[in-house]
Amino acid sequence: MVRILLVEDDTDLRRTLAEALRVEGFNVLTACSAADAEAQFAHLHREGKPDLVLLDLSLPDGDGADFLANLRARSGLPVIVISARHEEALRVQLLDEGADDYLTKPFSVPELFARIRVALRHRGTHLAAATTRYAFGDVVVELHARRVTRNAQEVRLTPTEWNLLARLVRNAGQVITHGQLLNDVWGSDFREHTHYLRLYMSQLRAKLEMDPTSPVMLLNEPGVGYRLAESA
């Protein structure tokens, strides 16, 4: 059974979320602070350790950033950050520092399950590129063959377009921040060049989306980054 550690200081929200997760069939551990979560990690045996962490940003003993840093130093365990809408800057910072995805409070339970599902699918893919084939609608991307087809017709991409799409495919379903995309596709000197990203996303949409003005695959998360819709 999949084990989830829920780190949330609000008692009611913690109880409600834990209940919803148990109904969905997860084994739920809870912690009410970063220190509590740390302690649980220290005492649990290997086989009792969680498979995924849901981390609230505003904890009584810190913003969760230290906890994430400690966790990342030890393991690539998937972490989903839960934040209030006004905590944009911190949310992007934690995503850049290795959190896998985020949810903005208030969120619905189906949204939460969708994020958990994607994060678990990517579990362990921080080291090995397990996702090599992506399909959505009439579009198929094959990473190993460096090929994109739409309705079985090959789509020609420029090298940069390909690099950007491949980066998104490797984390399909998960948000990737502007900074991460710019860093991974163009290099660390280009982290502030958001306009590159806008132009290339627009080119990719023109080539791959049915209606580029109402995209269903290459999705924008305003103020955070981009998300490639889950492979279907």
Place this chain on the structure above:
Amino acid sequence: MQQISPRTAFWVGFLFWGVGLLTNMLVHDLSTSSHAMLLVLASTLSAMWWRQYQVLIGSAIAVLGFNYMYVEPVGHVEVKHAEDLVLLVTTLTVSATVAFLMDHLKRSRARADAAAKYAEQLRELSERIRRATAPADLAAILQQEISLLFQEPVMVRMEAADGILELGEPTRDEQAALAHCARSNRAMGVGTDHFPEFPATALPVRAPGGSVGSVLVRLSGALTNPDTLVHATAICNLVGTEFARIEAQNNADQERAEKQVQLMRSTLLSSIAHDHRTPLATILGAVTSLLEHQERLTPYQQVALARTIADETEHLIDLTENTLQLARLGAPGIQISADWEAADELIAAVVRRSRQRFPSTSIITSIAPNLPLVRCDAVLIVQLLDNLLNNAIKHAETDESIVVGAKRDGEALLLSVADRGAGIRPAMRGTMFDPFSRGSGRGMGLGLAVCKAIASVHHASLCMRDRDGGGTVFEFALPIAALDASSLPQEN
């Protein structure tokens, strides 16, 4: 005479004496009185360069030498004739008088020069303090200027609105003197007639309304030039006046900010009073109904109640976000995090969410091709479009589509939301962007006020007009910033 050193001045004066004495010795066929006249001439010329006592000593030596060499009996310091005595006394007196007048003239000249220099310093100082914006900066300038003037350690104590500023390290006695000087608004210590035995000089820093602080100069010796005290007083008054002006301005700014906060607080309180209660009452009604009459409700009714709870909660979330956003945007000195954004992406994100939330409403987009990127805060623009779209959805009276558009209009990017609602009554148009104005029934509360605030922080305009064929169009015009073409990506 100011420009040359005392040493040079001495040698110039000495030269005149030398020339005078040499002439006296070389030219022999002169009368005694002519010799005396040459001496007077040498003394007068030397007086232009020499200090008073130097001229007197020089004259005395010359008169003795003259007596010895030319006055009968020659070779003796004696006077034989009464006429020669008159000549000697006159020569000496004239030399002394000239020396005295010259010295007086030189002193006044030096004073005038110093006064001009001080005036120039004051003018430079007044320009420097005009650039200072904080009371602490002024206190630092004052300390620096006064210590430059006296070349002695200087303590400053200024009474600002938010506490006392103290510079330097005054001893306990000096602290007491500083406080006393500021309170009595009177100079004290060395060089003044108030506690002249105190081993330092304290000056009040005066402003039109009274003193605003004081400075203290820890003197290591006596006060050499009383003029420096006058100049120091002028500096203190100049800084004091500016200090009072900055304090008054800061107080006014603070009052304005406080008023703004007051206004915001009352706005937020009314928001909660007006708009949050209704959805809360509805939610509570639905929940209690589910809890208490569950067995009597059909599954369909149960789902309908749950749906109501979800809808009202969403409404409450919008209200809360708008209330918080208005508070944030209303705060003084708000900073937005602007980045390059594509209008079509922002619209797509908003429309995608609205379609999920209101599946039965038809929303279409009309986006012009090749729109330029704009610099804006994506999160705020999304909230603005969200509000306008929710507004349109709530006021829609027909099934006709709501159109969200983007096009270029000169040097602005025009984002628009158009509906086929009943339109806005003319009476409402003046106030609809104010918090709590509402159309019919339940309004957006702060929605349009937040939109207006978001437009304002982007230096953009937001306006409403009637749509051709009925309904309303809200138009948001965002200025297009130039994107440096050389910074665009290159790829073959």
